[in-house]
Amino acid sequence: MRIEHDSLGPVTLPDDVWWGPQTERSRHNFTVGPLMPVAVIRALITIKRAAAQVNGETGALPAPVATAIDAAADALLALPAADLMAHFPLHVYQTGSGTQTNMNVNEVLAYRASALLGAPVLPNDHVNCGQSSNDTFPTAMHLAAYPAVTAVRDALRHLDETLAEKEATYANTVKLGRTHLQDATPLTFGQEVSGWRASLAQGEQTLATLQPQLLALALGGTAVGTGLNTTPAQTQAMVTAIAAQVGLPFTSMPNKFHGLASHSELTSMHGALKTVAADLLKVANDIRFLASGPRGGYGELRIPANEPGSSIMPGKVNPTQAEAVTMIATRVLGNDVTIGVAASQGNFELNVYKPVIIAAFLESCDLLAGGIAQFDRLLVTGLTADPTRMRALVDQSLMLVTALSPHIGYEASAKIAQVAQQDGLSLRDAALASGQVTAAQYAQWVDPLAMTRP
Secondary structure: OEEEEEOOEEEEEOOOOOOOHHHHHHHHHOOOOOEOOHHHHHHHHHHHHHHHHHHHHHOOOOHHHHHHHHHHHHHHHOOOHHHHHOOOOOEOOOOOOOHHHHHHHHHHHHHHHHHHHOOOOOHHHHHOOOOOHHHHHHHHHHHHHHHHHHHHHHHHHHHHHHHHHHHHHOOOOEEEEEEOOEEEEEEEHHHHHHHHHHHHHHHHHHHHHHHHHHHEEOOOOOOOOOOOOOOHHHHHHHHHHHHHHHOOOOEEOOOHHHHHHOOHHHHHHHHHHHHHHHHHHHHHHHHHHHOOOOOOOOOOEEOOOOOOOOOOOOOOOOOHHHHHHHHHHHHHHHHHHHHHHHHOOEEOOEEOOHHHHHHHHHHHHHHHHHHHHHHHHHHHOOOEEOHHHHHHHHHHOOHHHHHOHHHHOHHHHHHHHHHHHHHOOOHHHHHHHHOOOOHHHHHHHOOHHHHOOO
16 A cells, blocks of 8 residues: 545555545545546546647646656557556546546556656646646547547448448339328338438438537636636647647637536537437337238338347247347437436536536447447348238238329228228229229229339
């Protein structure tokens, strides 16, 4: 064991850990929930590295100290996630500004930099120079969120390519349309798929439109947004350094008071993720219902048999990938409520729900990116239609009568459909029995494929 001191006094901590007294206090005071996401930790280290470089260049830090912090940050960022997180044991549910995690990063970097330099490097005075948890943590939130959204967009674009292939393959495969869960006029399966594609493509486009909001960083606001203990020039230099290091065009947020007190960028961004989740849930449900059966349900689609569907019923195939992605969607919808409520709780100069906002946001992105890719690979790619079953249902449908309406009128057409239903006749037989339609006229007017392309 070793003893270190912070502003509250001495703290005993294991001799082999890289963190310091504030982390050790927090490790015992906040023990509930998941650990802070690794993306946030990497983002904070990136910020500290940029700060050290700028502070060394401007003389705010002695050059050897700045160089040691820079080198320590590089070494940490090179670690695999599991090895890195061994040094960051703090949980999401901590102080609402993320101060404990900011200090965890400061202390680990100070410990490693001290070892490299052979002289003390201090977590507050050196690693945190010109910063506050109140501006580094919201900056880390945006640094972590941007690539997470990109991963979701990439998964959506790949799914779109798979759906485009299905749309083309089944462009002329006629099937029964359904509205209100009741039979409706026919369409092609390709047209149905095109609707799924358009919904998800709109979601991806909305993500693309909103994503640039995340490029504005709150760094430089320090404690309350005024920029105390730093300068605009230092802030701009740090943002420029961050942008160069991560390869993204990050900028300095114009109003730092907003950056500390509000998270509307993440809230609106997650609203778009929620919309994607809602559309994805609809598509997955459509697929699993259309694939229901195979003999007792709709039976229009065939899904891949990835694993046995039942522990008791041999040969059963379940829509497991659809179920997985719909559960993901419900989680994202729940995260949206969490983020919306948390974002509304900015009190005066600081929102104090930052950790839960970014944890929920990143969880949604990770779930959607991975879930969409898995749904694409293990279900949609192997999805096939059963044209025979589709055509049989079309032929049995009474809603083909809609094609007669322009020729004999709505009420006469309705009467034919009612008689067919009541007497168990085919629509064709009921139409011919009515005396209002000849066999030739019926063949000409009631053409299911032509009805899909009026």
